[in-house]
Amino acid sequence: MPEPTPDTLMPLCSVFRRFLRNQGLKYTVERADVLQAIIDHDGPFEAEELLLDMRRRGHRVSKATIYRTLRLLQEAGIITQALFDSKQAHFQLIYGKQPRDVMVCMRTGRTIDFHSEELSALRDRICRELGWKPVGHRFQIFAMSPERTEGEQEA
Amino acid sequence: MPEPTPDTLMPLCSVFRRFLRNQGLKYTVERADVLQAIIDHDGPFEAEELLLDMRRRGHRVSKATIYRTLRLLQEAGIITQALFDSKQAHFQLIYGKQPRDVMVCMRTGRTIDFHSEELSALRDRICRELGWKPVGHRFQIFAMSPERTEGEQEA
DNA sequence: GTGCGTGCAAAGACTTTGCACGTAC
DNA sequence: GTACGTGCAAAGTCTTTGCACGCAC
Numbered sequence: 292m293p294e295p296t297p298d299t300l301m302p303l304c305s306v307f308r309r310f311l312r313n314q315g316l317k318y319t320v321e322r323a324d325v326l327q328a329i330i331d332h333d334g335p336f337e338a339e340e341l342l343l344d345m346r347r348r349g350h351r352v353s354k355a356t357i358y359r360t361l362r363l364l365q366e367a368g369i370i371t372q373a374l375f376d377s378k379q380a381h382f383q384l385i386y387g388k389q390p391r392d393v394m395v396c397m398r399t400g401r402t403i404d405f406h407s408e409e410l411s412a413l414r415d416r417i418c419r420e421l422g423w424k425p426v427g428h429r430f431q432i433f434a435m436s437p438e439r440t441e442g443e444q445e446a
Numbered sequence: 447m448p449e450p451t452p453d454t455l456m457p458l459c460s461v462f463r464r465f466l467r468n469q470g471l472k473y474t475v476e477r478a479d480v481l482q483a484i485i486d487h488d489g490p491f492e493a494e495e496l497l498l499d500m501r502r503r504g505h506r507v508s509k510a511t512i513y514r515t516l517r518l519l520q521e522a523g524i525i526t527q528a529l530f531d532s533k534q535a536h537f538q539l540i541y542g543k544q545p546r547d548v549m550v551c552m553r554t555g556r557t558i559d560f561h562s563e564e565l566s567a568l569r570d571r572i573c574r575e576l577g578w579k580p581v582g583h584r585f586q587i588f589a590m591s592p593e594r595t596e597g598e599q600e601a
Numbered sequence: 602g603t604g605c606g607t608g609c610a611a612a613g614a615c616t617t618t619g620c621a622c623g624t625a626c
Numbered sequence: 627g628t629a630c631g632t633g634c635a636a637a638g639t640c641t642t643t644g645c646a647c648g649c650a651c
């Protein structure tokens with residue numbers, strides 16, 4: 292019963308391996324390497340970054356395999372798309388993680404990460420009311436950072 | 447002073463035209479047509495859809511112009527990317543709209559839209575604490591819909 | 602009249618796919 | 627030993643860009 296609380300968390304590789312077995316798929320060196328690279332990479336990443344990280348430590352994988360593995364990891368609920376922009380895919384570990392919420396400035400692009408327990412509580416309550424079981428969430432606030440709040444008043 | 451409250455809302459075309467003028471850009475028929483198509487299109491859309499909508503009503507625009515106009519409309523704060531997936535860009539009107547929040551089932555992909563005043567209040571409070579001026583937000587809940595909640599307990 | 606805008610087609614960026622060989626089970 | 631996995635390169639999608647002509651200001 293996967294209730295990803297920090298205490299009862301099983302190692303990610305076990306989670307992934309079990310997922311693969313259930314699907315009749317194989318746990319290969321390449322797939323293990325990709326997962327390890329993700330674990331070691333702190334925060335959101337893109338396919339290309341992962342490839343470079345892996346190359347750096349001498350793990351040779353093709354980009355095709357990375358993309359294929361990323362899809363599997365998503366299906367396994369281990370990573371999720373971060374969806375910063377639609378230009379390219381960004382992913383991040385979610386299994387067993389508290390959601391990271393983000394506030395982004397619409398003028399400068401500056402971002403601030405935060406975590407709100409209150410938000411998680413709200414999420415859980417909304418789910419409960421509808422009979423759904425919460426798994427995670429993404430909250431992005433669009434705002435204007437303090438410096439200057441005009442920018443539209445010059446002719 | 448654009449404070450998009452439902453009452454004092456000025457027509458979108460005026461907002462856009464003013465934005466363009468401030469940037470030293472021109473308000474062309476094509477740009478007006480794209481904006482109108484967005485207004486008439488209910489909910490999120492992609493560039494291609496917009497093109498078809500416009501063709502259907504006899505407005506001929508090139509895809510390049512649509513993309514270029516969508517970027518301007520984003521900069522003007524009239525639309526925003528919906529970020530459903532990273533495969534392609536989805537946009538939606540935001541100017542003067544209440545944010546739409548969404549709950550998505552991680553197994554079936556089924557989604558439920560909702561709107562939470564409480565969430566908006568939380569957003570405003572977080573912004574206030576940091577001295578930022580809220581413009582909008584996006585909240586996505588990932589959950590499992592009721593039907594069956596196992597699916598991972600075999601093996 | 603000038604500079605910005607448009608359409609077209611080509612280029613670009615990211616991702617997926619077909620195929621032959623390799624490997625986990 | 628079999629079916630799935632991998633790398634490579636080609637193909638696919640969506641988006642951006644260069645250029646010559648046209649239009650808003």
